[in-house]
Amino acid sequence: MLNELERKLSVLILVYTTLVAVSSMSLYLLSEKRIDTYVSLNILAYYVSYAVIRPSYTTKSARYLNIVLFAIFAIIVSFRVYEVLTS
Amino acid sequence: MNTRLLIFGLNVLVISLILVVYGVVVGDNGLVGVAVSIGLVGGVLVVYSTTPQDPSIMALTSYSDILVNAVTSALEDLDLLESSICTVRRTDATLLVYSKTPCPIEVDPGLGFTSGSPYLAIPVKTPSEVIESTSESAITLLERNLVTILVDEYSACRSVRVEEEGGFIRVYITGLVETLKQYCERPLDPYVLLVLSSASRILGARCIRLVDKKNMPDGLLLILGVERVGEKT
Numbered sequence: 001m002l003n004e005l006e007r008k009l010s011v012l013i014l015v016y017t018t019l020v021a022v023s024s025m026s027l028y029l030l031s032e033k034r035i036d037t038y039v040s041l042n043i044l045a046y047y048v049s050y051a052v053i054r055p056s057y058t059t060k061s062a063r064y065l066n067i068v069l070f071a072i073f074a075i076i077v078s079f080r081v082y083e084v085l086t087s
Numbered sequence: 088m089n090t091r092l093l094i095f096g097l098n099v100l101v102i103s104l105i106l107v108v109y110g111v112v113v114g115d116n117g118l119v120g121v122a123v124s125i126g127l128v129g130g131v132l133v134v135y136s137t138t139p140q141d142p143s144i145m146a147l148t149s150y151s152d153i154l155v156n157a158v159t160s161a162l163e164d165l166d167l168l169e170s171s172i173c174t175v176r177r178t179d180a181t182l183l184v185y186s187k188t189p190c191p192i193e194v195d196p197g198l199g200f201t202s203g204s205p206y207l208a209i210p211v212k213t214p215s216e217v218i219e220s221t222s223e224s225a226i227t228l229l230e231r232n233l234v235t236i237l238v239d240e241y242s243a244c245r246s247v248r249v250e251e252e253g254g255f256i257r258v259y260i261t262g263l264v265e266t267l268k269q270y271c272e273r274p275l276d277p278y279v280l281l282v283l284s285s286a287s288r289i290l291g292a293r294c295i296r297l298v299d300k301k302n303m304p305d306g307l308l309l310i311l312g313v314e315r316v317g318e319k320t
Contacts, residue, residue: 009138013092017128024124028117038120042127060239065134 012053019045036076043073089136096132103129148266158275165198165205172279173296174211174287181287182208183280190294190314213288214240214281226251229289233258236285243267243277244306255298256313258282261306271307276300282309
């Protein structure tokens with residue numbers, strides 16, 4: 001019998017990996033060459049799954065992961081905005 | 088720690104690394120993108136493998152059920168189900184006391200009588216080392232310690248906030264974990280136990296009693312009354 005905690009974690013991982021598989025496959029089939037697009041969509045998939053499943057139990061390392069992923073996402077978006085503004 | 092998830096995550100990382108190398112060699116940026124994406128999934132799996140979810144949690148839950156039932160039966164026999172709960176600080180130990188007398192100071196571990204009414208005193212241990220700081224107020228220090236214990240170490244809740252109001256200490260605990268939530272309605276509530284034992288040690292009070300416990304939509308509100316030596320609030 002899985003407890004509530006394990007169940008939520010399993011669902012989170014399942015939803016996240018499914019979203020990543022779908023998004024990465026779609027981008028590859030569309031011949032997308034920019035690596036940052038793959039990374040940003042992956043991070044977005046993570047946050048969408050996290051927001052939907054909302055595990056009540058998070059460790060310190062998971063909280064650091066959230067911060068790091070958000071920082072990477074912010075850097076990618078800022079770089080893209082900068083590119084648009086300077087082009 | 089979930090070892091299976093850790094090994095799986097590390098395998099995914101290795102595969103993604105190989106794919107990145109291959110993608111760079113053949114000059115396929117799309118493949119490198121997919122590989123990096125897979126690598127991120129591996130990283131997330133490795134991080135989430137640190138979540139404690141061993142079968143020991145099930146064993147501990149079952150063990151806790153038995154202990155809580157035992158304490159509840161003892162309290163029922165002593166007619167202490169509606170009693171007040173407090174922690175009494177002694178030189179050698181801190182005691183969690185169930186008694187109808189508010190803050191009975193002269194108690195010994197186990198069952199006994201004080202002022203003509205029965206009590207049950209359970210020796211408790213503060214879960215972790217107290218972070219000492221001279222610049223912070225006792226309430227801030229208590230909040231910081233409770234966050235360290237309940238949120239960072241035990242992941243028993245999402246947040247803890249402590250306020251002092253009208254001579255009482257109000258402890259707001261939000262985002263309770265499902266495994267422990269079931270004990271909130273029982274006499275031996277882990278949140279009450281941890282908050283009282285931490286408060287007893289940090290505030291250095293001789294007796295701290297649970298004045299009120301309210302169930303909030305997103306958690307718990309515990310109201311504590313502090314009694315110092317020769318002083319009552």
